[in-house]
Amino acid sequence: MEGIIIKCCSHLQEARTVSGIYHLITGKKSIQTVQDAHSYRLDQFFGIYKSLPKQDFDNIIAELISHEYLIVRGESFVIPTTAGEKWLDQNRTDLPFEYFNGLKYIETGITYSQRLLLLIQTLTNIKMNNYSFIPIxxxxxxTTWVRTLYxxxxxxxxxxxxxxxxxxxxxxxxxxDLEAGLFVxxxxxxxxxxxxSHQLATKYNLDVHNVYIHLVxxxxRLLDTINSDKSKFYVMSLLLEDMTDNVFITNSAKETYHLLNQNLSIYEIAAYRKLKVNTIYDHVIEIALNDEHFPKHNYVNEDEEQDIINAIKQTNSxxxxxxxxxxxxxISYFQIRLVIAMAKLSIKTGEEYEEKQST
Structure with a gap:
């Protein structure tokens, strides 16, 4: 957990407050948080600990500050110290960041885990002719899904x-061995x-939060492997049946998308739906975040886009x-937001990067 927080702070620097990091890890469904996940290359951590209590998060931040791994800037910004960056580098092999795919599996991961746990319990009990067990x-x-499958x-x-x-x-x-042991x-x-979780924490000498994060x-990681070769994992892929990867788009944004596809302008949609223009702008950003083929040049021309990208590189922000x-x-704020939503840029290097395929 500590490593993930330090890494988030390292990517965000002073762009977002400590609350912004909490919102990202707990998967707050706001356009700002989702866009931050994309823009700052932290989508892997989006929503990986939805139930993390705010007080526990604050305690971890305080502990990292006391160890001088983080330092406070202003009233609510935290950034890694040289010691924090060094700790992150030294413990890199114990921090499997590449396992996480939070924005993609924020819902799928939970459902898959619950189906698997209950299916294993069901089969092992029925095999021993025990039909009166209490479902885990x-x-x-x-329970309905597993019963239907059975x-x-x-x-x-x-x-x-x-x-x-x-x-x-x-x-x-x-x-x-640690990861397999935790799972089994x-x-x-x-x-x-x-x-x-408490029993696992005691057995493996971890705190409860790190047990949870390890399991997520x-x-x-298992879902990435299963999805890469479903023919090899027949039962495991069945557990994913009727599930789709997470797409963060509200029903209201879907309605706006439908109207955009009928060639209505943003202002026409706002008037038709009796909504503020800024609300429709938010919908467009939602859509653009989830559709890499969204026709952004209907709203920002190539020169304007390049101007915005150059500004991002120049300000490193x-x-x-x-x-x-x-x-x-x-150039409007909406156009800036649209370019940020769709541009594959690394804030740390100012260069374009290839979107990861399996992590």
Missing amino acids: IDKSSI HTRIDNKNEWSHRIYEELYTLLNQLT DRLTGFQRVGMS GIVH FKLKDIKHIIDAN
């Missing part, structure tokens, strides 16, 4: 149990209750006011 997951959508797809319990074992064995072999020890089966990262200050006065 009591969420109706999950009655419609599972014709041979022994074969399915063996298949799950083989697929998990293959998947877990790509992990460290939380599984519940016949007359075996999976360990709680493991699941994201995504702050709208900093960019606006040095570009053509006729």
Whole structure:
């Protein structure tokens, strides 16, 4: 957890307050937070700890400051110290940042985990003719899904149990012994209750927050592997059936998108929907963040786009006011936001980067 926070602070510097980091890690569904995740190349950490209490987050920040890994700037900005950057580098092998794919798996990861846990519990109990066990997951959508799968797809319990074992064995072999142990020890089966986060923390000498983060990262890593070769992981890919990767777009933005596709202008849509123009601007940014083929040049021409990109590189910042200050006065804040939403730029280098494919 500490490493993720330091890395977020390193990318954001003084562009966002410490609250902005908390919103990113807990997956606040606001345009600003999602755009920050994209712009500052922190989308992998978006929503990886939705249930993190604010007080616990503040305590971790305070501890990192006390160890002089972070330093406070102004009233609410925190940035890494040289010692913090050095600690991050020295502990890099123990911080599998590449496992996380938060913006993509913010919902899928949770559903997949719950389905798998309950399916394993169901098969191991029924195999021993125990039909009265208490489900480890009591969420109706999950219990209904597993029950339906069992009655419609599972014709041979022994074969399915063996298949799950083989697929998990293959998947877990790509992990460290610690990671595989954490994953296996939380599984519940016949007359075996999976360990709680506190029990795992005690066994593996970790704090509870790092147990949670490890498990999220493991699941994201497994999902990437499964999605890369679904034919190799028949059962695991079935658990993803009817699920799609997360797309952050509200129903209201979808309606705006529908009207845009009918060639209505932003002002016409605002009038038709009786909404403020700025609200429609927000919708367009939502759409652009999720559609790499969005026709941005309908709203910002190539010269204006290049002017904005040059300003980003010159200021080494995504702050709208900093960019606006040095570009053509006729370029609007909306146009700046649109370019930021769609440009693949690294704030740390000012160069274009290739979007990661599997992390």
